[in-house]
Amino acid sequence: MSVQVTVGGGCDAYPASNLTITVHDVPVANNAMIMVCSTDPGGSTADFTLSDADADVTGGAIGVTVTYHASQADADNNVAALSSPFNSDNTVLYARVENASATYCFATSEVTLMVKATPNAGSITSGERLICENGDPVGFTATAVTGVTYQWQFSQDNGMTWSN
Numbered sequence: 827m828s829v830q831v832t833v834g835g836g837c838d839a840y841p842a843s844n845l846t847i848t849v850h851d852v853p854v855a856n857n858a859m860i861m862v863c864s865t866d867p868g869g870s871t872a873d874f875t876l877s878d879a880d881a882d883v884t885g886g887a888i889g890v891t892v893t894y895h896a897s898q899a900d901a902d903n904n905v906a907a908l909s910s911p912f913n914s915d916n917t918v919l920y921a922r923v924e925n926a927s928a929t930y931c932f933a934t935s936e937v938t939l940m941v942k943a944t945p946n947a948g949s950i951t952s953g954e955r956l957i958c959e960n961g962d963p964v965g966f967t968a969t970a971v972t973g974v975t976y977q978w979q980f981s982q983d984n985g986m987t988w989s990n
Contacts, residue, residue, distance in 0.1 A: 848928075850925050850927055850928035850931045851925060851931065852925065852931045852932070852933055853884065853887060853890045853923040853924065853925050853931065853932065853933050854884065854885055854887060854923070854933060855883055855884070855921055855922075855923040855932075855933035855934050855935035856882060856883055856884070856885055856935055857883075857935045857936045857937070857938075858879040858882035858883045858921070858935070858936075858937045858938070859879075859882075859937070859938040859939075859940060860874050860875075860876070860878050860879050860937065860938075860939055860940070861940040861941075861942060862874060862940075862941065862942070863941075863942050863943075863944040864941050864942065864943050864944045865913070865944075866944065867943075867944045867945060868943050868944070868945075869941075869943065869944065870915050870916075870941055870943070871913055871914060871915045871941060872913070872914070872915075872939075872941045873911040873912070873913050874910070874911060874912045874913075874914060874939050875910050875911055876894045876908060876910040876911075876912055876919070876937075877892070877910060879894075879921065879937050880892050883921045883923060883935055883937065884923055887923075889925065889926050889927065890923050890924060890925060890926055891923070891924045891926050891929070892921055892922070892923050892924075893907040893908075893921070893922045893924075894907065894908045894910075894912070894919050894920070894921055894922075894937065895907060895908060895919065895920045895921075895922060896908060896919060896920070897920065898920050898934065900920070901920035901921070901922040901934045902922075902934065904922060904924075904929075904932075907922075912939075914939050914941075915939075915941055916938075916939060916940055916941055917938075917939050918936050918937070918938050918939070919936070919937045919939060920934055920935070920936060920937070921934060921935050921936075921937050922934050923935070
């Protein structure tokens with residue numbers, strides 16, 4: 827493209843200059859979710875590896891950079907990027923996906939962090955337990971966590987395979 831500046835009154839400024847315009851793609855930023863088990867049994871917080879959401883957020887695009895932020899404003903202004911692992915309870919973060927060649931070309935999306943309570947397995951009384959087939963597993967206890975079910979299984983080959 828050639829550019830020539832015209833000053834009021836019809837006078838042209840010379841020489842004409844060449845101008846290159848480069849159009850960069852605005853990347854795609856999809857909403858995503860990361861779900862992990864709580865740090866402590868029955869707890870409500872967990873350590874999240876934020877980059878675990880990268881593929882979902884970018885749709886697998888190459889040539890992009892992803893950062894995570896606590897607020898939409900931080901993502902829009904590219905400030906206060908969060909580090910990983912990130913300890914949190916259930917919350918929403920904001921991903922900023924930048925074109926690696928032109929960081930001013932960016933898109934944002936929401937990333938939902940969800941903590942699932944790690945069940946508390948309770949305790950098993952020490953010592954060997956002998957249980958007859960169809961018998962009652964006395965001495966084996968588990969503390970229930972809302973929404974979690976337990977299934978007793980047994981192994982006859984030191985844990986290589988398990989049966990109900």
